[in-house]
Amino acid sequence: MIFLNHKMNLTLDEVNNYIEALKNYKEKIIVLPTALYAKEFINSGYKVGLQNIYYEEKGMYTGEISPYQAFQLGASYVLIGHYERRSIFGENNEMVNKKIKSALKNKLKVVLCVGDNDDNNDFLTRQIKECLKDVQESVIIAYEPIYAIGTGIIPKIEDIQNKVNYIKSLTNSKVLYGGSINAHNIDELKTIKNLDGFLIGKASIDAQEVIKILEVASK
Numbered sequence: 001m002i003f004l005n006h007k008m009n010l011t012l013d014e015v016n017n018y019i020e021a022l023k024n025y026k027e028k029i030i031v032l033p034t035a036l037y038a039k040e041f042i043n044s045g046y047k048v049g050l051q052n053i054y055y056e057e058k059g060m061y062t063g064e065i066s067p068y069q070a071f072q073l074g075a076s077y078v079l080i081g082h083y084e085r086r087s088i089f090g091e092n093n094e095m096v097n098k099k100i101k102s103a104l105k106n107k108l109k110v111v112l113c114v115g116d117n118d119d120n121n122d123f124l125t126r127q128i129k130e131c132l133k134d135v136q137e138s139v140i141i142a143y144e145p146i147y148a149i150g151t152g153i154i155p156k157i158e159d160i161q162n163k164v165n166y167i168k169s170l171t172n173s174k175v176l177y178g179g180s181i182n183a184h185n186i187d188e189l190k191t192i193k194n195l196d197g198f199l200i201g202k203a204s205i206d207a208q209e210v211i212k213i214l215e216v217a218s219k
């Protein structure tokens, strides 16, 4: 599973070029565009997720998008609890938990983002436990070390492997790795065992880079 997190990037023209450039790779990717362009991707036959939703279904929440609206639009996934949502927009585990429950209730598949900065698993354990409190259905977990997001730095493969194993020992979730993935390091990252896929940020904005990543990943 390869998720492409565009964050707040690409204009409408760029989106149209991107849709054209990746049309032969549609089956291999799930695109997380800005919500404004979700429909463009859906209408062109891409699998789409939103980068965030609010937990209420409707009401006086200026600027927010509900999981019900996302599902009606044709999105199948939603990213919840991304580090940027937590660090810039103040989301905590309790909010993330509410969002997860609301997304699942509205038939969206959830990618829960978690991440830490060191070998100690305490922080990660608390994140997973609190975010998944009373959640029965399975979600996908994206492990993104904080220091690896958007920095060009990736951890040692064995460190990622340990975290993947640890998350799998706590949950029955599929696990993704995210953080500074590009066409050069995907070769190494794909050797991680029991990993179910990748969440790609910066490198996903460039369709040609995505093609290179997909080609290396499928070798």
Ligand code: PGA
Residues within 6 Å of the ligand: 005, 144, 148, 149, 150, 151, 152, 178, 179, 180, 181, 199, 200, 201, 202, 203
């Ligand atoms: P990056 O972002 O690939 O630019 O590090 C990953 C993410 O934040 O999901």
